[in-house]
Amino acid sequence: xxxxxxxxxxxxxxxxxxxxxxxxxxxxxxxxxxxxxxxxxxxxxxxxxxxxxxxxxxxxxxxxxxxxxxxxxxxxxxxxxxxxxxxxxxxxxxxxxxxxxxxxxxxxxxxxxxxxxxxxxxxxxxxxxxxxxxxxxxxxxxxxxxxxxxxxxxxxxxxxxxxxxxxxxxxxxxxxxxxxxxxxxxxxxxxxxxxxxxxxxxxxxxxxxxxxxxxxxxxxxxxxxxxxxxxxxxxxxxxxxxxxxxxxxxxxxxxxxxxxxxxxxxxxxx
Amino acid sequence: xxxxxxxxxxxxxxxxxxxxxxxxxxxxxxxxxxxxxxxxxxxxxxxxxxxxxxxxxxxxxxxxxxxxxxxxxxxxxxxxxxxxxxxxxxxxxxxxxxxxxxxxxxxxxxxxxxxxxx
Numbered sequence: 507x508x509x510x511x512x513x514x515x516x517x518x519x520x521x522x523x524x525x526x527x528x529x530x531x532x533x534x535x536x537x538x539x540x541x542x543x544x545x546x547x548x549x550x551x552x553x554x555x556x557x558x559x560x561x562x563x564x565x566x567x568x569x570x571x572x573x574x575x576x577x578x579x580x581x582x583x584x585x586x587x588x589x590x591x592x593x594x595x596x597x598x599x600x601x602x603x604x605x606x607x608x609x610x611x612x613x614x615x616x617x618x619x620x621x622x623x624x625x626x627x628x629x630x631x632x633x634x635x636x637x638x639x640x641x642x643x644x645x646x647x648x649x650x651x652x653x654x655x656x657x658x659x660x661x662x663x664x665x666x667x668x669x670x671x672x673x674x675x676x677x678x679x680x681x682x683x684x685x686x687x688x689x690x691x692x693x694x695x696x697x698x699x700x701x702x703x704x705x706x707x708x709x710x711x712x713x714x715x716x717x718x719x720x721x722x723x724x725x726x727x728x729x730x731x732x733x734x735x736x737x738x739x740x741x742x743x744x745x746x747x748x749x750x751x752x753x754x755x756x757x758x759x760x761x762x763x764x765x766x767x768x769x770x771x772x773x774x775x776x
Numbered sequence: 777x778x779x780x781x782x783x784x785x786x787x788x789x790x791x792x793x794x795x796x797x798x799x800x801x802x803x804x805x806x807x808x809x810x811x812x813x814x815x816x817x818x819x820x821x822x823x824x825x826x827x828x829x830x831x832x833x834x835x836x837x838x839x840x841x842x843x844x845x846x847x848x849x850x851x852x853x854x855x856x857x858x859x860x861x862x863x864x865x866x867x868x869x870x871x872x873x874x875x876x877x878x879x880x881x882x883x884x885x886x887x888x889x890x891x892x893x894x
Contacts, residue, residue: 577830
């Protein structure tokens with residue numbers, strides 16, 4: 507029953523799926539704690555929820571998005587709903603804070619964009635997104651370098667100044683080498699996974715605030731992998747892990763195909 | 777909640793076991809996906825995410841294309857010598873490049889300003 511949004515309420519859009527997607531065997535609560543329901547039109551199903559305009563209207567959104575706790579809660583709630591839908595059927599996730607004034611408005615948009623949405627849905631069918639992050643295996647430690655054990659004395663023939671310079675030079679060379687190895691390994695990982703995926707997308711490495719203070723992220727990638735190749739993907743990760751020791755790999759997923767639904771990133775997909 | 781708590785719960789010593797159970801996604805992983813410009817459709821209520829200071833400056837999170845990131849100056853990784861060999865080659869080239877860019881902008885501004893004035 508397409509309800510007209512109550513006064514003071516607006517409609518939060520989570521995702522769009524094909525019409526044959528069941529409304530959901532289990533009830534879900536979404537952003538703002540309200541239930542998730544379906545709006546159907548043009549052979550498509552929009553998953554929506556009613557949210558309070560006082561918290562999710564334009565001005566309130568701008569204010570609330572500056573609040574890290576609110577953002578954390580809301581992003582996770584949005585993602586949880588999309589993830590639950592994605593377990594059952596191919597789904598086009600919407601950007602956080604895609605909000606409408608009414609179900610009518612949602613339906614109108616679905617009708618307008620039906621062709622695009624169906625095209626994207628068919629592209630992501632039976633495919634999942636996997637996140638792969640590579641971190642430098644050892645945090646860049648500027649105070650010690652391999653081959654320079656503490657207490658080791660250089661030959662007395664050179665003065666302390668020269669000895670210092672020699673040590674420093676060896677240190678810098680080792681750092682350069684280490685850095686080079688890390689980048690080479692990260693590139694090799696990306697190359698191997700790129701051969702396996704339908705499409706790849708590189709995100710900028712996350713800042714240390716997000717990635718953890720001691721972790722130097724050198725690769726932050728998303729790969730769209732055919733579900734039938736999921737075990738091949740896992741095997742490849744295992745293989746890369748043993749072969750490329752300069753990086754530490756962290757895999758996340760399977761994700762709904764977030765990174766591959768925008769026009770710009772869907773275009774190249776077969 | 778402080779920014780420090782954004783860090784993933786994983787231990788630094790965690791060995792990268794071959795898909796040894798799904799890794800917990802950190803807030804950054806989720807945000808870069810749900811805030812990505814993967815808008816296939818736009819809502820009635822619009823908020824320009826680039827206006828959100830928390831997202832663009834405090835989290836230094838890229839919520840759009842790399843081009844947009846450069847536009848709003850959150851391309852920190854490009855000047856990180858660890859991640860960028862060119863940046864490691866020294867500041868000199870970057871300074872020249874920046875000066876060049878400033879001059880080009882200034883010329884453009886002068887030209888367009890002159891056009892309107894005359």
